[in-house]
Amino acid sequence: MLATTKIIHSIPVDEQTGAISVPIYQTSTFVQEAPGVNKGFDYSRTNNPTRKALEDLVASLENGYAGFAFGSGLAAIDCVIKLLSAGDEILAVSNLYGGTFRLFDKIFKKFGITVNYTDTTDWVNVVEAITDKTKMVWLETPTNPCLQISDIEAIGKIAHQYGAYLVVDNTFASPVLQKPIDFGADIVVHSATKYIAGHSDVIAGLVIVNSPELAKEVKFIQNACGGILGPFDSWLTIRGIETISLRMDRISDTALKLAQYLEQHDLVDVIHYPGLSSHPNHHIACKQQKKFGGIISFSLKQDRLNEALDFVGATQLFKLAESLGGVKSLIAHAASMTHKTIPRAIRHQIGVQDSLIRLSVGIEDAEDLIEDLEQAFEKVQKNGRLKSFSLKASLAKV
């Protein structure tokens, strides 16, 4: 069975009624035949049939052993960190999602878990930074917002030599484009809020593991800490997955066209998109990804903050909003929105320039999206001319 057929037919038909859509079991508890005798479900924090359908589906999507669904991507990440104990260390990609950094730095540090950061785009840095205390190597690939790529296979081997787990946040690629477990990852996490659910209508998170031992531990933590996904949101996520294959194909093809258009544009300075042969780790992206996804970021010539703000205010189809991965295209300005909490000097160090703009490409027609960007560039240019004109005019008056 090929990939898309497998996804569609991993969604079960309801045995009792024949319902082709997974029923929403909106219930907290299940009646028992005798104490401890039940049909596999006793309390919905522990297990719920709708959530279980989603969990089995995502395990299959990622070629994992088992999947677990949480109330948000961060709740999923929180569960994975709880596999560790005080004194353990994590070695993480330096270009990390801000919310994950906050969780490491503001919450788990207090509990004695140390996180060290390194530029994992070159695996040699991982060899240098890993220690006997490292229990997890934490990757995101591609990263947000600079679309950096790390070699999952090479870094997995290094982690395993030290007896550490390799965790991959696969949110940006989605399991359709990249299956980290196939390349040696032990644990995959997702903000299912993004591409997996895919319609900007639910907050959800996933953990997928590659072994029965890890499954047992994650299941225990999920039930003990309780950050589960509810039945209705599980159903929404399943419904999103039904079209994920179509969406990721379409979005990736459109994004590549847009990246090529932007790359040759006079007003664009740096462009980050792993599908372009100019991307520094394009060859690694080709090895581990089927296509290159829907996120593009770019900066403007002369790197002016005001021009970037003019630009993100000028697009019509690209809606100005945080988040990504939905069917409608979104645009965001990193320095004033998604990465505003990071001090400017550090932002510059990690490649987030003042004018860096991030696009989340949706399923609209590529021609319309290009036209939208073109008219925004024209407006920015015109504003620039007006500004220099009024400056000259006011200087002339002096």
Ligand SMILES: *Cc1c(COP(=O)(O)O)cnc(C)c1O
């Ligand atoms: C959004 C995001 C998260 C957090 O997910 P939530 O569903 O918002 O909690 C984690 N990792 C990455 C890469 C993300 O983009």
